[in-house]
Amino acid sequence: MTTSDWTSALADFLDIVLADLAVLVRECPDNVWEMSMWDVTKDPGWGRPQPPVLANGHPDPRGVNAHSAVWYVTLHLVYTLDWNFSARVSSWEPPPPFRKDDLDAHRLPRRTYTRDELLSYIGYVLAAPNLEGIVAGDVADPIPTILEDSLGTVGSKLFLIIAVTAFISCVLSLQAAGSRLLYSSGRDRMLPMSGWLSHMSARHAVPTNALLVACVVPILICLYVYAEPDQLPRVTAFAVLGIYIAFQAVVLASLRQRMKGWRPAGNWNLGNWGIVVNVIAQAYGIMAIYLLIRPGDTGSFLDDWVVAIGLAIVMGTGLLYLFIARPDRHSADVPDGDAIEVADLLRSLRAKSGPS
Numbered sequence: 069m070t071t072s073d074w075t076s077a078l079a080d081f082l083d084i085v086l087a088d089l090a091v092l093v094r095e096c097p098d099n100v101w102e103m104s105m106w107d108v109t110k111d112p113g114w115g116r117p118q119p120p121v122l123a124n125g126h127p128d129p130r131g132v133n134a135h136s137a138v139w140y141v142t143l144h145l146v147y148t149l150d151w152n153f154s155a156r157v158s159s160w161e162p163p164p165p166f167r168k169d170d171l172d173a174h175r176l177p178r179r180t181y182t183r184d185e186l187l188s189y190i191g192y193v194l195a196a197p198n199l200e201g202i203v204a205g206d207v208a209d210p211i212p213t214i215l216e217d218s219l220g221t222v223g224s225k226l227f228l229i230i231a232v233t234a235f236i237s238c239v240l241s242l243q244a245a246g247s248r249l250l251y252s253s254g255r256d257r258m259l260p261m262s263g264w265l266s267h268m269s270a271r272h273a274v275p276t277n278a279l280l281v282a283c284v285v286p287i288l289i290c291l292y293v294y295a296e297p298d299q300l301p302r303v304t305a306f307a308v309l310g311i312y313i314a315f316q317a318v319v320l321a322s323l324r325q326r327m328k329g330w331r332p333a334g335n336w337n338l339g340n341w342g343i344v345v346n347v348i349a350q351a352y353g354i355m356a357i358y359l360l361i362r363p364g365d366t367g368s369f370l371d372d373w374v375v376a377i378g379l380a381i382v383m384g385t386g387l388l389y390l391f392i393a394r395p396d397r398h399s400a401d402v403p404d405g406d407a408i409e410v411a412d413l414l415r416s417l418r419a420k421s422g423p424s
Contacts, residue, residue: 086149089142090190093183096138102180104133105141120176128176139181146189147171163192165301178298179368239286242311246282251275257398260389302371306378309360313379316353323350325407333414 108117109132117135120128134140147170150162161168165185170177215224254265254275269276293300323346331337338345361379363372370377389395 086146086190086194089145090187090194093138093142093187093190096183101139101183102134102137104136105138106136108133108136122175130176130180134176134180137180139183139186140176142186143177143181143189144171146186146193150189150193163189164297167297179371182364243279243282243286247275247278250278250281254278256402258395260393262398302374302378305360305375309357309375309379310382312353312357312360316350316357319346319349319353322346328408330408330411333411333418 117132119132122128147162147166151160166189215227219227250265253259254262259265265278267275267277289303293303326343326346332342361375
């Protein structure tokens with residue numbers, strides 16, 4: 069039997085094994101996920117695990133038998149296959165949220181991974197179109213191979229261009245929205261350092277200081293995540309919740325004004341369907357916020373409640389600032405609650421000017 073025959077047979081076998089493993093993981097009962105399948109203290113020889121310790125050197129409360137838990141055995145299998153498929157090159161990294169030190173000696177991963185996370189890891193390994201080449205060491209980096217096999221050479225390049233363009237577009241739009249919010253709040257004297265935040269560049273006609281804050285803060289967050297990669301899921305989860313709450317605040321304000329009789333004065337609107345779409349959008353947003361804030365099931369208090377904790381800190385800080393600094397007293401001369409009057413004025417001006 070030649071080496072080529074052997075690697076081909078092994079690749080076919082792994083396809084079957086990984087697919088079966090995914091089924092077993094998907095159907096594993098919740099109460100079994102962290103259950104030990106055997107007493108590892110009775111394992112013979114050099115393979116017997118030692119009691120695990122935390123990063124600070126203290127004993128890991130999950131205990132040594134966590135090495136035989138369903139989730140850990142699954143991780144060990146998929147992680148090892150992924151590492152071997154990479155030909156054990158030093159630059160190899162498992163896909164997030166998994167870490168390169170997850171199988172370090174005498175130490176368990178920093179947290180227990182969920183079923184969905186391990187299913188995604190199995191899917192990541194199965195997505196490789198040429199397991200035989202990976203097993204043989206001919207394909208060191210499977211990601212470009214997966215893209216090219218699925219989309220073709222031209223298609224994979226177009227996909228990357230579209231992905232990068234979409235990423236840049238999202239970043240620019242969020243920075244523009246954030247800087248606009250900071251500028252308008254500063255202009256209305258609602259924030260600390262309002263005068264500085266509301267500065268408008270005479271040359272470029274943009275709020276330079278607000279833009280600076282909207283750029284520097286994300287950079288600092290990125291540097292923090294780069295130094296602490298484990299924090300990425302927490303930061304991302306809270307950021308997504310923040311985006312939903314920010315947009316739903318606008319949807320709620322719109323619905324509130326509609327209930328008072330406001331009708332949009334733009335050239336294009338939904339007419340009588342506007343309030344229907346408004347209600348559906350509000351219901352969708354509330355459901356999304358509920359799903360995002362709902363605690364997880366990882367067993368780690370911080371990971372399970374990080375979104376709710378972050379929301380409580382941000383809202384609590386905002387309420388303290390509102391009641392202590394009373395920024396509303398600094399903006400008594402700023403118009404508010406005039407959406408109906410402004411819309412009526414716009415309609416009358418359009419009527420006087422005639423059709424465009």
